[in-house]
Amino acid sequence: MLDDRLRPKIDLLIDPIARRVAAAGVTANTVTVAGLVLGLAAAASIAAQAYLAGLALVLASRLFDGLDGAVARVKGKTDFGGYLDIVLDFAFYGAIPLGFVLADPQANAIPGAVLIFSFYVNGASFLAFAIMAEKNDLASREKSAKSFFFSTGLAEATETLAVFVLACLVPEWFPALAYLFAAICFYTALSRIVMTGRLLG
Template identity: 40%
Template sequence: MLDVQARAALTGPLERAAAGLDRPGVTPNRLTAAGVVLGLAGAGCAATGWWAAAAVLWLLSRLADGLDGPLARRRGADGAGGFLDITADFLVYGAFVVGVAVGVGGSALPFLVVLLAYYVNGTAFLAFSSIAERAGRREVEDDRLSRGRSLNFLGGLTEGTETIAVHTLWCLLPGIAHTVAWVWAGAVGVTAVHRVVTGYRRLR
């Protein structure tokens, strides 16, 4: 829901930072890999209850994820990098949910529902992107969502910006993590339904 505004605000700073990182030893894929390492380390810290460290590592992971795209565009983006990037995102998102679930203890059910919602949501937008691309169609609700990305992108109530905020909130307020997880699972579920319905209608 907030990705268009966030991208508008952050595109300039991220592109300038990518320009500063544009050195022979720094590649987009290495930034993606760094994001994975930082994200998995953050998930590990969450699992052990080191919440401050988990929040910092999570945000650094997302910063690396935000920089690999602008650097790739400076170097000439390729499909392999985009594939690696989206795969890394799903790995880090899922691992962090598991880490938080372990760290807060108690019932894992709300976090399992979050993972289920992620699964359906991700399947819907990845399948839409693949089929739309194969059909030679650039079908999006708002082209600003797909601009600069490797995929056709359907927006929704929950996007990357909201995901970053909620995962950070878990670290800042672990005492209410279960409640946040239930609310978040519902919001992601609404987005999944919206993407399934919208994607089906646009591909007919």
């Protein structure tokens, strides 16, 4: 919901860094992979109950996630780069709740499983719509810096990051946050299904 509003402001900060990174010969795909490595390190830190270290690594990972696209705009976007970005993003989004589950299985296992399930459903609705949008030439009507059609929703990257940050700051809130955000993800998926039915049904 907030991604489109925040992206131009973030790009203003990231673009100068991206130009330096690109000039140093670093590829966007390298930045993407580095972002996942940081994300997995964040999940491992959370699993070890080092929540503030996990928070710092989560934020660093998402910085790299924004930086890879900016580097791609400098060096030239590729279809594989877009593919790699979305696959590794989903790996990150699954890893962080798993970290909380491993940190405290008794309290977090069921909420974490529900949250990951909601990510799975929401992600499927998002990716399936992107395929249908491409097939029906909807992507050509949408001006976007992304590699494929991004349908917006109530639960996007900004909101997900906010939930992860809150959970790292107050770990005992994770079960409530997980259930609440899972409900938002399910609502987002449902609204996307309804929208797709109206567009393509």
